[in-house]
Amino acid sequence: MLKKNITELSADQTNKIFNGDSIEIMREMPDNSVDLIFADPPYNLQLNDTIYRPDYSDVDSVREDWDKFENYKSYDTFTSNWLKECKRLLKPSGTIWVIGSYHNIFRVGYIMQNMEFWTLNDIIWTKTNPMPHFRGRRFTNAHETIIWAAKDKKSRYKFNYDAMKSLNDDIQMRSDWHIPICNGKERLRDNDGTKLHPTQKPEALIYRVIVSSSDPNAIVLDPFSGSGTTAAVCKKLGRRWIGIEKNKDYVRIAEQRIEEIDNPCSSSINIKSTKRDQVRIPFGTLIERGLIEIGEKLYCSKKKNIAIVQADGTLQADKVNGSIHKIGAHYQGTESCNGWIYWHFLKNNSLVPIDKIRDQIKSGIDE
Secondary structure, eight states: OOOTTOSSOOGGGSSEEEESOHHHHHTTSOTTOEEEEEEOOOOOOOOOSOOBOTTOOBOOOOOOGGGOOSSHHHHHHHHHHHHHHHHHHEEEEEEEEEEEOTTTHHHHHHHHHHTTOEEEEEEEEEESSOOOOTTOSSOOOOEEEEEEEESSTTOOOOOOHHHHHHHTTTSOOOSEEEEOOSOGGGSOBOTTSOBSSTTOOOHHHHHHHHHHHOOTTOEEEESSOTTTHHHHHHHHHTOEEEEEESOHHHHHHHHHHHHTSOOOOGGGSOOOOOGGGSOOOOHHHHHHTTSSOTTOEEEOTTSOOEEEEOTTSOEEETTEEEOHHHHHHHHHTSSOOOHHHHOEEEETTEEEETHHHHHHHHTTOOO
């Protein structure tokens, strides 16, 4: 178990799945200690009757006690209690993902908004191979909803936009994700072919969640760990994980699953950085470090326009003084301009964008 009154999570308290009640165990964890939470809570499906296929065979549906609640009020109380702990545990920059179906997701979303979580997106997981509706009385339920939220409205949350774009063939990632349900070799089964967990999520779904909103070595909490999918994906991606699961059999399944996964190569799990996460380097820094000289001439790519570097980091051109962006816009007759790309300096009789010098500073290399 976690030690009481700890102020932060240490290495020996992560990469573990704790067996017990999620709310009680979370209460032992310190404030602001988790970077990311993925929660797959009970859906409160209210499946009282056995479901049969057209051939009268039994559908393997969710009938476990952990998905049974006396009424909506008891489910709402349960939801409020675990979400309260999640909010306390999230770092100011952290985010939470909660997945659900039409049975529960609207109640969960209502409670999250009342707690002042700040909703960033609702993701529609479209199941490319959904289970059919055997009774033929409704539409086939082919999607689930995931709420992605920051701790509050002021959170400076993590979003690896460029990494998501790269995963999607350099096209902006949308909020509708087409991913098959867990099946085939990925689905954990016993020797008789029976599912070891009724609601095992596909690793591809969790992979996208973790890559999009965390960096390597981040601490990821799954308060309803189940068969350990979140922990398994975390290990593959070089994240630290904490799982909590009430069912001892599920804990054993998850631990065995995780043990069979090799640790990743550290260089292979790096995330493509997003521009807003990069360190801001003013043009004046180049002058302070002597990488651009006071009085040096800067040129546009065709050498048509010239500006003189001033000691205060501004440029002087055509009796106009201003930033690299303002003077570039002045010459082009536009309202704005990216001066880092527009302006060049001479090196060995060739024009080089000043942005190349900024890249050297970011890399820790000064020529």
